[in-house]
Amino acid sequence: MSSPEHVTLTIDERTVEVPKGTGLVEAAQAAGIEIPVFCYEPRLGPPVGACRMCLVEVEGMPKLQAGCTMTATDGMVVKTARSSEKAADGQNSTLEFILVNHPLDCPVCDKGGECPLQDLTFRYGPGNTRMNFQKRTLEKPIPISPTIALDRERCILCYRCTRFSEGVAEDGELVAINRGSLSMIATFEDEPYRGTFSGNVIELCPVGALTSTQYRFEARPWEIQNVPTVCGHCPVGCNISATTREGKVKRVLSRNHPEVDEGWLCDKGRFAYGHLNADDRITDPMRADGLRSLEAISWEEGLDEAERLLRAAGSSIVTALSGTETVEQAYGLAKLLRVGLGAHAAVLPEGVPDALDAFRAPLSSIRDASTVVILCEEPVVERAPVVDLWIKAARRKGAKILMELPSAPIAGSVLITDDADAAAWQAQELGAAAAVYLPRTPNGRGVSDAWSVAADGEGADGEPALLIISGDEAAIDPAVRALAAQAETVIGIGMFGGSFAGLCDLVLPGTSYLERDGTTVNLEGRLQRQRRAVIAPCPDELAWISKLAERFGVELSPYSSTVFEAVSAALYGGISYGEVGELAPLPPRAEATAKVSKPANGNAPEGTGLRLLTYRPLFSGPAVERTPELQFQTPQGEIEITRADARSRGISAGDHVHVSSNGTTVALRAKITQELAAGTVRVAGSDAAGLHSFVEVKK
Amino acid sequence: MSLYEQIQEIRSVYPPGSRSAVLPALQLAQEEHGWLSPAAFREVADALDLTPAFCKSVASFYDMFNLHPTGEHHVDVCTNVSCALYGAQGVVEAFEQELGCAAGETSADGKVTLSTIECLGGCGWGTIVSVDQRYRRGVTAKDVPGIVKELRG
Amino acid sequence: MARPLVVLKDSGSKDLTKLADYESVGGYQALAKARGMAPAAVIDELIASELRGRGGAFFSTGRKWSFVPKLDQNPNPHFLVINADESEPGSFKDHEILAEVPHRFIEGCLITAHAIESKSVFIYIRGEYFEPWEILVAALEELKDRPEIRGDVTIVVHRGAGAYICGEETALIESLEGKRGQPRSKPPFPAISGVYASPTVVNNVETMATVPPIIAMGAAEYAKLGVENSRGTRLVSVSGHVANGGNYEIEPGVTLKDLLYAPDLGGGIPGGHKLKAVIPGGSSTVVLTADEIDVGYDFDSLGKLGTAMGSAGVIALDERVCMVQLGIRVSEFYEHESCGKCTPCREGTRWMTQILRKLEAGEADESELDLLLSVCDRINGKCLCPLGDTAAMAVASYVAKFRDEFIAHLNGGGCPFGDSPLEGVLAPVAQHAHALRPVFA
Numbered sequence A: 001m002s003s004p005e006h007v008t009l010t011i012d013e014r015t016v017e018v019p020k021g022t023g024l025v026e027a028a029q030a031a032g033i034e035i036p037v038f039c040y041e042p043r044l045g046p047p048v049g050a051c052r053m054c055l056v057e058v059e060g061m062p063k064l065q066a067g068c069t070m071t072a073t074d075g076m077v078v079k080t081a082r083s084s085e086k087a088a089d090g091q092n093s094t095l096e097f098i099l100v101n102h103p104l105d106c107p108v109c110d111k112g113g114e115c116p117l118q119d120l121t122f123r124y125g126p127g128n129t130r131m132n133f134q135k136r137t138l139e140k141p142i143p144i145s146p147t148i149a150l151d152r153e154r155c156i157l158c159y160r161c162t163r164f165s166e167g168v169a170e171d172g173e174l175v176a177i178n179r180g181s182l183s184m185i186a187t188f189e190d191e192p193y194r195g196t197f198s199g200n201v202i203e204l205c206p207v208g209a210l211t212s213t214q215y216r217f218e219a220r221p222w223e224i225q226n227v228p229t230v231c232g233h234c235p236v237g238c239n240i241s242a243t244t245r246e247g248k249v250k251r252v253l254s255r256n257h258p259e260v261d262e263g264w265l266c267d268k269g270r271f272a273y274g275h276l277n278a279d280d281r282i283t284d285p286m287r288a289d290g291l292r293s294l295e296a297i298s299w300e301e302g303l304d305e306a307e308r309l310l311r312a313a314g315s316s317i318v319t320a321l322s323g324t325e326t327v328e329q330a331y332g333l334a335k336l337l338r339v340g341l342g343a344h345a346a347v348l349p350e351g352v353p354d355a356l357d358a359f360r361a362p363l364s365s366i367r368d369a370s371t372v373v374i375l376c377e378e379p380v381v382e383r384a385p386v387v388d389l390w391i392k393a394a395r396r397k398g399a400k401i402l403m404e405l406p407s408a409p410i411a412g413s414v415l416i417t418d419d420a421d422a423a424a425w426q427a428q429e430l431g432a433a434a435a436v437y438l439p440r441t442p443n444g445r446g447v448s449d450a451w452s453v454a455a456d457g458e459g460a461d462g463e464p465a466l467l468i469i470s471g472d473e474a475a476i477d478p479a480v481r482a483l484a485a486q487a488e489t490v491i492g493i494g495m496f497g498g499s500f501a502g503l504c505d506l507v508l509p510g511t512s513y514l515e516r517d518g519t520t521v522n523l524e525g526r527l528q529r530q531r532r533a534v535i536a537p538c539p540d541e542l543a544w545i546s547k548l549a550e551r552f553g554v555e556l557s558p559y560s561s562t563v564f565e566a567v568s569a570a571l572y573g574g575i576s577y578g579e580v581g582e583l584a585p586l587p588p589r590a591e592a593t594a595k596v597s598k599p600a601n602g603n604a605p606e607g608t609g610l611r612l613l614t615y616r617p618l619f620s621g622p623a624v625e626r627t628p629e630l631q632f633q634t635p636q637g638e639i640e641i642t643r644a645d646a647r648s649r650g651i652s653a654g655d656h657v658h659v660s661s662n663g664t665t666v667a668l669r670a671k672i673t674q675e676l677a678a679g680t681v682r683v684a685g686s687d688a689a690g691l692h693s694f695v696e697v698k699k
Numbered sequence B: 001m002s003l004y005e006q007i008q009e010i011r012s013v014y015p016p017g018s019r020s021a022v023l024p025a026l027q028l029a030q031e032e033h034g035w036l037s038p039a040a041f042r043e044v045a046d047a048l049d050l051t052p053a054f055c056k057s058v059a060s061f062y063d064m065f066n067l068h069p070t071g072e073h074h075v076d077v078c079t080n081v082s083c084a085l086y087g088a089q090g091v092v093e094a095f096e097q098e099l100g101c102a103a104g105e106t107s108a109d110g111k112v113t114l115s116t117i118e119c120l121g122g123c124g125w126g127t128i129v130s131v132d133q134r135y136r137r138g139v140t141a142k143d144v145p146g147i148v149k150e151l152r153g
Numbered sequence C: 001m002a003r004p005l006v007v008l009k010d011s012g013s014k015d016l017t018k019l020a021d022y023e024s025v026g027g028y029q030a031l032a033k034a035r036g037m038a039p040a041a042v043i044d045e046l047i048a049s050e051l052r053g054r055g056g057a058f059f060s061t062g063r064k065w066s067f068v069p070k071l072d073q074n075p076n077p078h079f080l081v082i083n084a085d086e087s088e089p090g091s092f093k094d095h096e097i098l099a100e101v102p103h104r105f106i107e108g109c110l111i112t113a114h115a116i117e118s119k120s121v122f123i124y125i126r127g128e129y130f131e132p133w134e135i136l137v138a139a140l141e142e143l144k145d146r147p148e149i150r151g152d153v154t155i156v157v158h159r160g161a162g163a164y165i166c167g168e169e170t171a172l173i174e175s176l177e178g179k180r181g182q183p184r185s186k187p188p189f190p191a192i193s194g195v196y197a198s199p200t201v202v203n204n205v206e207t208m209a210t211v212p213p214i215i216a217m218g219a220a221e222y223a224k225l226g227v228e229n230s231r232g233t234r235l236v237s238v239s240g241h242v243a244n245g246g247n248y249e250i251e252p253g254v255t256l257k258d259l260l261y262a263p264d265l266g267g268g269i270p271g272g273h274k275l276k277a278v279i280p281g282g283s284s285t286v287v288l289t290a291d292e293i294d295v296g297y298d299f300d301s302l303g304k305l306g307t308a309m310g311s312a313g314v315i316a317l318d319e320r321v322c323m324v325q326l327g328i329r330v331s332e333f334y335e336h337e338s339c340g341k342c343t344p345c346r347e348g349t350r351w352m353t354q355i356l357r358k359l360e361a362g363e364a365d366e367s368e369l370d371l372l373l374s375v376c377d378r379i380n381g382k383c384l385c386p387l388g389d390t391a392a393m394a395v396a397s398y399v400a401k402f403r404d405e406f407i408a409h410l411n412g413g414g415c416p417f418g419d420s421p422l423e424g425v426l427a428p429v430a431q432h433a434h435a436l437r438p439v440f441a
C-alpha cells in the first residue's frame, strides 16, 4: 500500500511507486520503461496529446490512451508496446502516418543521427512503406530568420515550436497556419522570427524541420564533441554544451540546469559564437604604429614591451576590468600588478551588493513566487534574458507582477532590481522571500572579489601613467576611453583590433569564454566552471600573465586549476577545482544583515514631457557585431510607449513617430508596451543619441 | 466609430484578459476591408494587444475568412452529399459557365467569387447556394443565369 | 398519422419567432415554473425525463448538468455554452429550430442557466447561419425590455467562422476563447474546466428547445413518449433521394422505413428509383443497406445494427449512386475538416481520399482495397477526438456492405455507374489546389 503522497501502479507487469501527480511518462521512466513521445514536453505547459506516439493500453479503458496526457493514479494498470499488441500496433500506426508524407531525406538532414523520429521509427516503426502516392512537396528550406531554416516537408506538426513561441517566450511570432493536412508552421507574412529566444525552437524540434543556418551541413553527429561549459555573455551564466568539430565551435546547445536556465538559451548565447573567427581577431601582440593602426610583433617583443611599460609606470597604474574575465584571470592580473608593482588602482566592474546574499535563491524560485516586483529601468530581457522567462513563467502560474515597490511587505514575493544602491533596502521593505540583482557584466562579482583578495593596499592617487584595459567590453566603455585619453600610455588585453585600434600603445591577445578554462560567478552568486571548448589562436591570458609575473618576481601558476586553489581558500570555502561541478549548486544564504536604511535617492530627474529611459540592447557589443546572422535582432529604431500615452497622442503600434528634446529630433517606430509606467518611454541607447531625459513624442 | 473602438466594445462583452474577441474582430475587419490584408491583421492585432501572426494563425483555420482579395459578391455552392444528390455539381458548372471562371476563382469583372463549400445545413432543401450569406434553396442549373444577372446588376 | 409535437409545437399555426405569439401559447411560463424550483430540483426533473443530448453523443442531459460543481466547491463562475454549430452533413434540424422557435430555444437556455447556476450564456452559432442568426438576435432584442424574463443572465451570441470541428465541444470552447478550433484532450471535461477554465455545460440547440416542454408537461409525461433509452421526440432531418426532404419531429420507434416512405414524412423515393442505402445519423454514422431499414429509429435498435442516430441526419441514396464516389466525397469532407492537431486524422483522412480516388479510377487492385481498410482501421480509435474515428468507420462501412461494388472498380474496371449523381463532384478540399487568386493583381 502506498503512502498518502505516493501512488503505486503497474506498468508492463512492473510495479512502481511515484509521487502523486507524476505524469505517466515519468512514472514509466521510473520503472525503466520508455513511453515514446514527440509532442510531449513538460517545459511547454500542459500536454496536448497531438502526435499520438505515446499510445498505451490502460486497464478499464476500451480505447488506447495518449500516455502523455495521463497522470499516474493508484492501482492503475498500464501496458506499453512492450507487453501489448494493441499498443504496439497503435504506435506503429502513428509512425506510419507520420512517415506517409515525410521526405525521408535523412542523408542530407542535419538532424540525422540525433533525430527522435529516426530513433523511434527504428524502435517502433514499420519496416516498409505502403504509401505509393506522390508525397506532399513544399518549398524548402524556408529561412524563417537569418538564424533558422524551416523545412515544412519534414515537419510532423507536434506544435512544440509554436507552443514555445506562445507559451514560453510569449512572443507570438511563430505560429501554425491553415487547417488539417494543409497546416504548416509560419511567421507573419514571411517576416523573420524576431525574438530573443527564437533559437530554442531548433532544439525543441524533434525532427529536422527547424535547423540552424549556422550549423547547416557543418557536421555529422559522429564527428563532433560536446563540451559542457557555461555561457559568458551575460550574468545569468546559462549552462551550455559547445559542439565542436576539428577544433572549431559549430553550435551552442542548452544544457538544462533546472535552477538556472531550465534548458532555455537566448539567441546571443546560442548564435554569437561567430566572434571567435572575427576578421579583426587579435592573435599576436600588437604595437601601435601610427595613430590608428597596430602592427603585429613577436611574443618575445610583446612581453619585453609590456615589461618596459610596466616598469616605467611603476605603481602609477590604473587597471580597468571588463567583468568578462574568469576569476583566475582577474586574480592573476591582480597578483602581477598589485603584488609585483604595488599598482592597486582599478576600475572594477560592479559586483553584486553583498547585503543581497541574505536574499539569495535560485532563479527558479521566481517561478514559484506569489508576487514578482520588478524595479528595473532597463528591460530585464536586455540585461539578463533568461530571468525574463522565469518572470513570464511566474505570471502564467498566477503571480502578480508589480512595477513599483508596494507600500507594505508582501509574503512570498521576489524582488528583481537593477538599482545597486537601493537593492538591499528594497528587498527589506518588500519583505522579499528572495531578491535578484541584475548586474551589467557576466562575472563582475567574481572579478571584483578576485581582484580584492589578491593583495591589500590602496591605489596611489594622482594622474595614472599607465592604463591597462582588460577586455573588449572595457575598451568600448566611454568612461574607460576617457581615462585612456588622459593616460600617457595604454596597454590593452582583448580579442578584437576594432576595440583597441587608436587607443593603445600595446595590445596583448585575449581569449573568449569558449577558449579558456576557469570559473565565473553568476548573478545568483553561483560559482560555475567554464571549460575550454576549442584551442584559442593564441596562448590564453593566464599563460602569459604568469610569464610576465615571473619577471616581476611574482609566483603565479599558468593553470586555472592551481590559481583557483588560492582564490577558493580566500573566497569559496576552499573547495577544489573539481568540486565546482557540471551542474553547480548555489551557496547557502548569508545571515541577514542589520537593518539597511533608505539610500538618499540620487536627485530624481524632473522635467516636462515623457521621461526617457535608455538601455544597452542585448543584441549589441563586440560579439554580436561580429556575427552577421544576428544583425536582424539588433534594435530596429523602436520606442516603447504605454497604450495610454500612445492613444492620447493618436499613436498606434508601428506608427512612425518623432521623438524630440531640446533641439534634437529622432524618428522612431512606436511599440506599445505594458511593461512601463505611464509617462515613461524607452529607447535603445544607440537610438537615443542627443536626447535628454525628458522628451516629446509626436506622430 | 473607428475599427479600434468597435473592437474595444466587442472586447468588453467577454471576460477581461480573454482572447474571445478575436473572431468577431476579424469578422468586423473583413466586413470593412472585404478581405484580411496584412494591414488589416496589423490593425486587429493592435486593437487586441496580440501579434498579427497570432491573428492570421486563427483566421487561416476558418473557411469564412478571405486571405486574398475577392469579388464584390460571394456565391458558395454546397457540394456535400445531399446537395450533390440534387445535382449540385451541375449548379457549380452552370456558375462556372456564366461567370467564366472556375470554382475558387473570381469572375474577370471582379463582381463574383465562386466557391464550392461543405454542408451548409440545408440538406433537405438542396441544392443550397449561399449568395452573400443568404441561402437560396432548391437551386438548379437553370436558376443560375438569373442569379448571376442579378449580381452583375 | 397524428404525431405529438414537442419541440416544434404550434410553429405551424403561429409565428413563434415573435415574443407575443410565443407567450400566447404559454411561452416563458416553464421558465417561471423552473425559477420557482430549486436548481437541484430542475436537474432531477431532467434526469427523470430521460432526455439525452441531441448533438450526437446522446448523453443524459440532467446527469451532465449534475456534474457541474456547486458554486461553493468551485469559486469560478459557471458558463452555459450552446452548440449551434450544426455542420454534420445531413443535419439541418437546429437550423429549423433557430428559425422557427427561437424563443422556445432561448427559454430552454434560461432554464438551464438557472439549473446550473450560471449567469452567463454563450450561443456559438456557425458563421454560415446568417439568417438564423438574424432571427435569434431579433428574438433576444425583444427580451431587452423584459427584465423579468432575462433575469440577471447575459446571453452572448458568438458567430463561428466556418469549421466543422468547432461542433466538437472542446474545439468549440477553444474557438470561443479566440483560438484555432482544435479539440482539447479530455479529461478535464468541460463540466470541471471548460471555457475560461471554469465549469461549463455544453448543450445542443434541440436539447435546449426540449427543456421548456419538459418542465411544462412534467418529466413523467415527457418520458411516456418514445421508447426505452430514447424518450421524448426527436427532430429528424431527411434528405437525399426522397420525395419530401425536410425536418420531421417523430417519436423514436417510428421505423426508418416510415421516415423515408410515409406520405407525411419522406414520401418515398422519387423518379421510380430504387433505394440502395441509407446514412441514418449524419455522414459520421455507419451506412445501412436498403434491406436494413425496417428498424426502429431509436438508440437501441440502430445500435443493434452497429450504427447510431448521431445528429439525426437521414440521407437516402438510390441505386444510381456509386458507393466509391460516396466514399470519396465523405472522405474529402473529413480531410477538409480535420483540424490538423492529431496525426492519424490529419494524415489518415488525406491518405484515404488518395486511395479511394485510385480505386474510382480503376487503377487499384484488391491489395489496395485492403490497404484502405487497414488505413481506416489504423485511424479508428487512435485519434484525439471522434472526427477521425467516425470518418474511418463510415467509409469502412461502405466497403464492408458494398464490397462487390468496390471490387468491380478494380483492375481497370473503373466506375460501372453511368449516371451517378456523385460523379466528379467538386469538393472544397479539391478546390484548395487553386485557392482564391488576387483579382486586381
Ligand SMILES: Cc1cc2nc3c(=O)[nH]c(=O)nc-3n(C[C@H](O)[C@H](O)[C@H](O)COP(=O)(O)O)c2cc1C
Residues within 6 Å of the ligand: C052, C053, C054, C055, C056, C057, C058, C059, C061, C064, C083, C084, C085, C086, C087, C088, C164, C165, C166, C167, C168, C169, C170, C202, C203, C204, C205, C207, C385, C386, C387
Ligand atoms: C466532430 C464532431 C462534431 C460535432 N458537431 C456537433 C454540432 O454541430 N452540434 C452539436 O450540438 N454537437 C456536435 N457534436 C457533439 C458535441 O461534441 C457535444 O457532445 C454536444 O454539443 C453536447 O450537447 P448535447 O449533450 O446537448 O448533445 C460534435 C461532436 C464531434 C466529435
Ligand code: SF4
Residues within 6 Å of the ligand: A154, A155, A156, A157, A158, A159, A160, A161, A162, A185, A204, A205, A206, A207, A209, A210
Ligand atoms: S517544425 Fe518541428 S517543432 Fe515545429 S511543429 Fe514541426 S516538427 Fe514540431
Ligand code: FES
Residues within 6 Å of the ligand: A036, A037, A038, A039, A040, A048, A049, A050, A051, A052, A053, A054, A055, A066, A067, A068, A069
Ligand atoms: S507524446 Fe503523447 S500525443 Fe504526442
